[in-house]
Amino acid sequence: YILPQPDVRVNQVGYLPEGKKVATVVCNSTQPVKWQLKNAAGVVVLEGYTEPKGLDKDSQDYVHWLDFSDFATEGIGYYFELPTVNSPTNYSHPFDIRKDIYTQMKYDALAFFYHKRSGIPIEMPYAGGEQWTRPAGHIGIEPNKGDTNVPTWPQDDEYAGIPQKNYTKDVTGGWYDAGDHGKYVVNGGIAVWTLMNMYERAKIRGLDNWGPYRDGGMNIPEQNNGYPDILDEARWEIEFFKKMQVTEKEDPSIAGMVHHKIHDFRWTALGMLPHEDPQPRYLRPVSTAATLNFAATLAQSARLWKDYDPTFAADCLEKAEIAWQAALKHPDIYAEYTPGSGGPGGGPYNDDYVGDEFYWAACELYVTTGKDEYKNYLMNSPHYLEMPAKMGENGGANGEDNGLWGCFTWGTTQGLGTITLALVENGLPATDIQKARNNIAKAADRWLENIEEQGYRLPIKQAEDERGGYPWGSNSFILNQMIVMGYAYDFTGDSKYLDGMFDGISYLLGRNAMDQSYVTGYGERPLQNPHDRFWTPQTSKRFPAPPPGIISGGPNSRFEDPTINAAVKKDTPPQKCFIDHTDSWGTNEITVNWNAPFAWVTAYLDE
Template sequence: ISNEHVPANSFTLHNAITDKAVFKGKAEIYSGKDWGLRSAARLDFSDIESPGGYYIRVGSIKSDPFRIAADVYKGTADYLLRYMRQQRCGYNPYYADSCHTHDGYIVDHPEKTGEIIDVTGGWHDASDYLQYVTTSANAVYQMLFAWKRNPEVFTDYYDASGNRGSNGIPDILDEAKWGIDWLIKMNPDSGEMYNQIADDRDHRGFRIPAEDKVSYGNGLYRPVYFVTGKSQGLASYKNRTTGVSSTAGKYASAFALGSEIFREFDPALADKLAVRAMDAWQFALTDVGVTQTACTVSPYFYEEDNYVDDLELAGWEMFSLTGDSSYLVQADYWGTLEPVSPWIEKDTARHYQFYPFVNLGHACIGLSETAYSDKYIAFMRKGLRLMEDRRKDDPFRVKVPFIWCSNNYVTAALTQIMLYTEASGDQSFRKSEAALRDWLFGCNPWGTTMICGLPAGGDYPLYPHAALTALRGKIPEGGLIDGPVFSGIYNGLIGVTLLRPDPYAVFQNGKVVYHDDIGDYSTNEPTMDGTADLTIYLSALENEGVKQSGNESDVVIDEQGAIIRKNPGNKEIFLLFSADEYGEGFVHILNVLSRHKAGGSFFLTGNFLRNRKFSSVVKRIISDGHFLGPHSDRHLLYA
């Protein structure tokens, strides 16, 4: 995208090592008017599948080099969990400290208002410290769903507390269980559910979690909102709650899927969750309607207006858990009431009005190969077709509404396309999927990815709206930021002030804006639920890459990407030797290897290779047929 005419209607793809042109393509030319610039072009080289390093040339313009490979998404789903661990409330492993240990005191309960309840745990919602069952139960469910579909890609480098050290349970399940433990606290008994900790009085500037001293009039205790099914708000501002189904349905789905998955790891927990799921399902039907989050000092709350999707998914998960077909009948009843996610149909929404952003109930039934499957595949296709048919002249092909948390809508659309494609076999939305995926990874006017710290060495948000960045100068790694918004929305916000010159200023004159700036809470704030939601899609990409490369189980790779074990199913060891300034044992080592007809791998520093007294050793390593590879140049630890 440019303020000048595209210099050519063709482009070439070059091998980054040889500079040889390996592909010539035709540029698709678009107007850049909607984006505040003169012209734009799409360059499609999808036919190139050979692994390697490449760059693009358009006229005299040359891109940065990039890599094509089956494993480019390896580790990305696990990377998102860094942000989830950083968002933990109670004990926080990132800070090695605890916060909000006094949570909390009950409000809006007919008998227990003012009583103390232990609900410490869970996750902070974003860069503020509010906690919602709405987003947390959804985050738990989507991480469990990601594990259920792609267990092969998730690793175990952290324990249940989020500290370094494996515990025999994949890290994504540790994270999901952290959320489940909190949900159990927030649902201490049948018919007793709580929906929220704290409220908008929290919004008083940046502070480190353990140093949060915001008072709600009861010392360090924060309010815990009882699910009443009625409008709530402790002052003049009220939400529009109409019932309990949206919250109770989310509890039921998370508990039911949790029971299924943790059966292998913790049977006692699985039994407990099965009972909780049944209770939550029954409670969801006692007062049909939505439970919105509560506000106090401003009209800021999550305006969730739909609940039938929550009952559909809960019904499906109860059927999946119990095998009782009556739950599937009920799931179909509720699912039929909302064939298309309303934000897709309307192409807009108020803040969190239609939530979750992706209807996984539709996907589960569509994938189920039951008598209902075809109907739900058609529902999914209808929604995707509505998006596909909009704004056909847009060069970026991103058809979601650019409202607050637009990246969450991008993630939802990606997830729906992926699951629809699997359920139907229909490949017709693959180009839309690629455009949405590429948008998150830098194919946007600002040329930035939308995930803090990913990819390493890439262009990603450096100044997100986060206390960690504002007060400690560090980025919240793995966090998916809110994403761009319509300029009209941004210009109407209160309290948004950019804190540094905008390096993207030339790209802010169109319909949408994005600022990599700590002061912009509307476009550059990471969110917990959006990050958790992305685990489904990224784990699927990683799993697909593993299958393409044919290396499902031949290597074990650590968190930093290093191979630490090969062929774990084989009784085979590899002998590795390294050296820097000393080499007195090499003759003995080489003699032993020769006697046993064994091979070794030798990684030697530049110091060792330059030392003439070791030249005969180096020559023998080569002549004996061992592997000789480079280490660091001058220090054994620098590898």
Template sequence: MPHPRPLHARPPHLTALSCALILSACAAVTPATPPPTVTLSSSAASLDASGPLRLTATVTGSASRVIFYDRGVKLGEDTTAPYEFTVNADPALNGTHAYSAQAVAGDVAGISAPVSVQIRIADTRTTELLNNGDFSQGLNPWWTAGTAATTTGGEACLNITQPGSNPWDVLFGQGGVGLNEGGTYTLSFTARAAQPTSFKTLLQFDGAPYTNYFVQEVDVTSQPKTFTSTFTMAQPGDAKAAFQFQLGAKAATTVCFSRISLTGPAFGSAVPAAGADDVNLVRLNQTGYLPDRPKLAAIPFESDRPLPWTLLDGTRAVASGVTRVFGADAASGEHLHQVDFSSVTTPADGLVLDVAGFRSHPFRIGRVYDDLKRDALAYFYHNRSGTPIEAKYVGDAWARPAGHAGSSPNQGDTRVSCFKGTDQAGNVWPGCGYELDASGGWYDAGDHGKYVVNGGVSVWTLLNLAERNARLNIPDADGSLSIPESGNGRSDLLDEVRWELDFMLRMQVPDGQTLALPRGDQRGVPLTLTPTPAGGLVHQKLTDVAWTGLPLRPDQDPQPRALYYPTTAATLNLAGVAAQCARVYRASDPAFADRCLSAARRAWQAAKAAPDVYAYDLFVGGGPYDDTDVSDEFYWAAAELYATTGEAAFLEALRASPLFLQMPEGRELGWSDLTAAGTLTLASVPTALPGADVQQARANVVAAARAFRDAAGTQGYRLPMTGATATWGSNSGVLNRSVVMGAAWDFTGDDSFVNVVLEGLNYLLGRNPMDKSYVSGYGERPLLNPHHRFWARSLDASLPGPPRGVVSGGPNSVNFSDPVAAKFKGRCVGLRCYTDDIGAYTMNEVTINWNAPLAWVAAFVEHSTRR
């Protein structure tokens, strides 16, 4: 759905890596003397990486020195007219740079308009990238899988007797091939086969998710034929790509190769700097601000002198003042100035904030969040498994056939058995003697896996929203979403959540089954599998047995699917959300509520009987959600069961837990720690719990919320976090902390919690070091290229980008394990460790448990800010 606000021409801007927000209003200051006027010029409009570039600042008026900046970062300074400064360009400066200069005279400063220069990175050198392509040194370093190879007379021949059922069942290749983004490469080889056959030639990321850089399928006969292809590396550079021939799933034959060559530019000739795309110097919420709420913006600039700012409505000045110097911001590594224009309350569109001549993206003041809840909830229908996604609900671009509905080429999910085989650690799994119909549910993230653990926290968040709506008499109507169930007389929110609940209920092990399961904490040692009565336990996940590459529409996934062994954590996740289901659906669908409660009781008893079946990172094809501490899951499940039934046994389990009424200190709600979910339920759902306990639970929630609120004051970007690192899914941390602050507002009515929830949205929608709206369809620079196999327009123009309302995981300065993020390691700080790239799954994945709190927060803001 297109944004209802008309597009505006982009204002002048400066590439920059940081910004800041005012914590208190700044009064306008009239300088004693007028600031000098600065004009900046460069010796060239474009420059090869060899450099140098000469910047010249001409000053009118009195100045003691001129400071030169690139992206808001100080380059150096000069004290002699005409103030010349030389920049030595290198590959890290790839892209467009906008330089600025500040002339300093006494207590006043003037800043030049930015001057943009294109730094060109060109490397036309050609290098042979494959080793021993003529096989003069035998097979080294070539390797095989699924067959063996021999060499003679400059040929390597593979005798394929068991071709398997997948192309990758028989491989021949080598690793460590360095490819540059934008590099042009030429591949050539000669091949023949005893009987006519075909195979794939490819270059790919050597690890999950096996992103393909180049793929070609060729036909061969008994007559040797030479194949030559030229391609451009469209993905980010990869120092260790894998070159492969995939020869499986064909007829048994012998295939011989000779004269294999891959030539192109050597790896490392052009490595872009982290976050060096075209960003704006003035950072703010690119969607806009509510009329009577705080309005904070930020600008990164090394100077400790305040900068003048003006808020413009067209050419008319609405407000003006000077920045407050926030100073060093550890989370971004930047020196920040802040602007507060909260006094402006009149609704308007197309506003622009000018700071010392640099202008922000256009934004508006008004009811800017009215569509966000609906857009965020639409994520879940888009990602349904087992049903067609219809154009009449999502639009033509996002319509697709049903995925994993049991029809070719899919191999699940209507009849799926347990994984049988050897895992990555060498443990042998015997499988199980049954199949489950595990259809339906939501695809968890960028892959096609479905996970009970992550489904649990997502369902809890959305059902908690439904309970809040009911408690506060907020309409939760039929027809509020665009889904097939609209018009059935029931809440669309509950209709959508049921799609996942039905899948989770199907993942429960049938009664009477005994499975070989790992018992106790066995990290770091080969697993011992113990026969365990498993009826009522819940399978951890259903995924492909091997990772698939990008892009891949769900209905085109050819991989076999498998259930992975049941775990205590997954079992307690079902116990918790099924108990929650039993009370939330009681009025609208009592039969379904009864089914949920029965499953919750079975799961609770099964978990008590097998409390130590832990999840480990052992399998390919899906995420592990590994966890060896389930004390939080036991506490949370007991809380939900007690809130639903009021039974003494569950209250006894609650009081026996050391987590009773607690809130995790310094951490947010998430799949790996569900303590907060249990306490939030006990604090908000009416039960027979003594009033003193309810008050203690609420006090603990409020204390946690205050810590999150106060943390925002320590951050230049006003997000409710502490510290200088950003972990995987950092944006979800902002959202889940906002859920806690929203609950605290419900308990106290303290509007400071609402304001910091809004500060979190300001950060997510553009007021951040990347000048990026992390929500698709919102702002001038929205999320465009999430890690998702269907929303993959950057890889395939026939596929769509993300629909509106999808939130990215965001900056990650801890884990750089994907090939895109790897190039930023050691070159970025905290909140600047991000790129909007489909291959950056550690930074740019999207998931159900991140969009669920986005929907919760959007609904909360819509309710709490209406007057």
């Protein structure tokens, strides 16, 4: 049975009573259309007329808006009908209006990180269900010998010019990055920063004893150990990062630098548990970008842990400062894309501009230490106090300059540093801190303009350069924009930014051209078949459906995998370039750096 697409598109989970509530109606009438809101018993509780908006460019749908923000009566199973529209689908999916819409969702979003842990068995009662348990992956046993003794990549033309000695490292632990079993410092960097930033913001606002920020708040093995659970989860990744740093003994010429990634020699097929992975694994060479991600996140970790585990915090800071000095000494070891740099057993994560990473690392080190060395560096950076509104603007070439609206990604990180300067007390002039906050609000203002132009009220719109359309992970751009909108609301108190967040989350949970909730376990049409080695029931009945709370990368009109190429015509509007199929890594992969902002946003909205 294929669920029909209703004419009225809503947030399929529901709306907060006091929050902004807008539905998008697919209708080619140029006149307002009557609508009725009914409760679960079928009784009309509200009615009105739509606002026609015409042709929506990104979806090529003719749409109207239906704003019912003033209706705040809590209830379950509300739905819309269009009594004068002669259509078999003149209704909406049912939805709720209640205060706890995001309460469980934030925990489910955070549980993703436990599920993605490497080097530890995933077991009950933490896994959420027996079907999601699995043995520890990559721990030094057959068939892959795991991550206890991983050799460096053999020197060849692929990495010509990058210093590389032969040694092996124990790089157990950390999170599997995405649908594969690779572990990548740059992608892990922005993900772990986002989780720690959630905690840091909560602590500054006096919320550190609430929800996932307290000890015992999350369902993980470390609960009730005396430390905030979200920091425990982040520490799992930070401890792995430490193992990726080159020691003096291994190679004095690049000591302090950090390996870019570790992954399989060749891509494995779907339907592959990590402990069954047959591929040999290699450390890819060091990179300046990975080293600066390391410096930034370990400096951030140091200040958050100093009151809980001062020994761990001091070690983080020492290693972060060593990494900073190493990056200054080797400022141009780029992770460049070459035909084989994917391994081909892992993503390349190529980035040949690291000015943004230098700025971000300097910001984190300065806020943690107060040292003039870092203060002088960041104040002289071309990225000082910058919050991008669009990728690649202001001449900032970077790893993810893809023409789309957005603020930060794994390859574009200056916005992370600016948030830290705006959030955490530091020694910068008060006028500069206010400017950072103003720049955050200005970026958000530009995205609010996009929302008003978009039929489905989302803060991105298709790229205007020759690449056009929506890129890989388009949903993640929206999530990161929502983090910035959250800070704009924190710093200004202007509710328009909160409204922008409600619009963004409603798009992701079903108010879109696909009538698709892009989150597993939530909505009438939830995501069901992400691109993942384990949660892949389409591959085999042996493998389980995914747990709830995982977000898909979403529409990608650049046709990067064979499945979307076969299923969708090339002239399909960008917002409809999506297929909920396990083989579509271009539209339906899942990653740590997409679920981290999803956790940030749902926790914020639940406050």
